[in-house]
Amino acid sequence: MRKKHESGAPAQKPLxxxxxxxxxxxxxxxxxxxxxxxxxxxxxxxAGLATP
Structure with a gap:
């Protein structure tokens, strides 16, 4: 289970x-x-559309 901040939001992964x-x-x-x-x-x- 992921850690949560006191606010209840999940902790962010490292940068x-x-x-x-x-x-x-x-x-x-x-x-x-x-x-x-x-x-x-x-x-x-x-299809023959090549450039010369």
């Missing part, structure tokens, strides 16, 4: 844990966007 999650989620979203962009380029090249 480094919160920042680690932020960086992990950001990295995953950038990676996913890169994969989608790469797939779109592959489909466009297969």
């Amino acid at each position: 480094w844990k919160r920042m680690t999650w932020l960086v992990l989620i950001w990295s995953a979203s950038v990676l996913a966007l890169g994969i989608v962009a790469w797939l779109l380029r592959q489909f466009m090249s297969a």
